[in-house]
Amino acid sequence: MKILVGYKRVVDYNVRIQVKPDGSGVVSDGVKLSANPFDDIALEEALRLREKGIATEVIVATIGPADCQAHLRNGLAMGANRAIHVVTSDAIQPLTAARTLLKLIEKEQPQIVILGKQAIDDDCNQTGQMLAALWNRPQATFASKVDVTGNAVRVTREVDAGLETIEVDLPAVITTDLRLNEPRFIKLPDIMKAKSKPLETIEFAALAVESGDHLKTTNYAPPAKRSRGVMVKDAAELVAALKTKGLL
């Protein structure tokens, strides 16, 4: 079975994002870019399913600008068999991303599609659910455990009330939560090997995706700041301070 993994490049989670003074966006020149942490987890899960003999091939896909190639090579170095790069310089929104991934599904016929539950730049948390709807297949979001048995998969999901387990028939879309696994580190020889793995580029326009970019962002603002408060020196002072604020 084939597994398709969404592998998006985002601003590294360690970067402190700054809003441009004119409100036109966030400062992105020169900032470190990395794979979305949830997508590394998605890829790791796919690789483990291949190592268990459940999957035979793992494909990483990204929709992004021309310079995403190095990013995809990282996915190949981690262990994916091949990569697909849908090239667009536009910042596409989740509905468009889902429609694009659906085109790749039609082409590749994977049994499992694994995406991150959210990309840490826009924090939309939409793409996997939209893709499952358009594909008319099950979704198992926020996965912290994945068990494939025959033609179905049991997924434990991190939900507000606790841990929910559902069973879905394949093919299906899974989105990853943080505790699903710990992604492996890339080793140097793997980076060399990755250079010769297949990386297919497809022009976004060639897929004739109907755009779902209906939203317009007009202003970026820094969040309301919380300011540093007072320091107290012991527990008694803390209790007094809480009482003053009417909190006790």
Place this chain on the structure above:
Amino acid sequence: MARILIIAEHLNGKLNSSTARCVTCAREIKPDAIDVLVLSEAPDSIAAEAAKIESVSKVLTVANPANAHALAAVCAPQIAAVAKNGYSHVFAPSTTFGKDLAPRVAALLGVAQVSDVMKANDAHTFQRPIYAGNAIVTVHAPADQILVATVRTASYPAAGNGANAAPIEAMNVSVELPTHTRFVELAQAKSDRPDLQSARRVVSGGRGVGSKENFAIIFQLADKLGAAVGASRAAVDAGYVPSDLQVGQTGKIIAPELYMAIGISGAIQHLTGIKDAGTIVAINKDGEAPIFEVADIGLVGDLFKLIPELEQALN
């Protein structure tokens, strides 16, 4: 004309307060109608609760054994069908329930979704956080499409459940429902403590607490204060507490009156979850910890010494 459909969140026959928070968000738009949709196996008592929420115009129910558990693949086609009855907006809370469900509804309707609305400027203009709350964007949605949005519950207080008695209407929705998705079980930690997402006080522990056994000290303090318990990701990853206690970008976003961060350094991903808290108290042995940059009241020292002292002082 704005007519807003709010998807009720409920569990074990009880309405979640996230629904009344969505109502408060809907009111910002000054709509002509705010209707609440209850999908359940047995919706009556849930609908009765929803009908009491101020500003609710009407409660719609769809009773169906297939709705016994909130499976997005099953609920979404029903919601999409109801939404097409003249609704301009579909709102769900940005809890795991709404996050799972709303994008599926949006995709079925062929429309974009606005996630985590923290303010509605008007019926089609919203503010939402990106980059773990490090930037707030203003987003415009087209007026000629149904607008699907999730509401950042920490940004809105729950609408009151005063004297309202909105009419309740049972509906039949005839759409084909999939069988490819089946509920197996929900493992819920049994707890008498207040619910983390709606508690007025929250005491959270981080990696500094050191072990699962040590976490008892956090639970004890919480009980003393009548508070819910939360945790950082590091504490959850280390197995000190279950995952549903995680606060932050990828956990729960909360807005209690009082938040106490104990042995938590204050990583940006954690702070995202608490920036709407009324008062933040930090206890940390490292005076340089970033948590002190946002804490209203800070106390530097060893938590194992300070918490017992704090409990004493509370007596």
